[in-house]
Amino acid sequence: MKKGIHPKYYRCKVTCMTCGNTFETGSTLPEIKVDTCSNCHSFYTGKLSFAADTGRVAKFRKKAAAVEAKANEAKTVEAAKPETK
Numbered sequence: 001m002k003k004g005i006h007p008k009y010y011r012c013k014v015t016c017m018t019c020g021n022t023f024e025t026g027s028t029l030p031e032i033k034v035d036t037c038s039n040c041h042s043f044y045t046g047k048l049s050f051a052a053d054t055g056r057v058a059k060f061r062k063k064a065a066a067v068e069a070k071a072n073e074a075k076t077v078e079a080a081k082p083e084t085k
């Protein structure tokens with residue numbers, strides 16, 4: 001190996017921030033923190049796990065439901081009106 005051009009190689013401790021699982025690997029970083037690992041990722045566990053539904057889709061669905069409710073209310077009011085000729 002040529003001297004002075006290679007980064008330091010560590011026995012790296014990897015910690016999963018979701019499930020707390022730890023394992024060791026080799027890396028140029030002494031410590032790595034990951035969001036998901038093979039212990040808790042649904043691909044490996046075979047179980048579905050969704051994060052709390054608080055994103056843009058949830059916001060849109062809430063808005064759409066409100067608009068639909070308002071439209072239904074308007075229809076009901078329209079239908080309840082007595083016909084005038």
Ligand SMILES: [Zn+2]
Nearest residue numbers: 016019037040
């Ligand atoms: Zn994990």
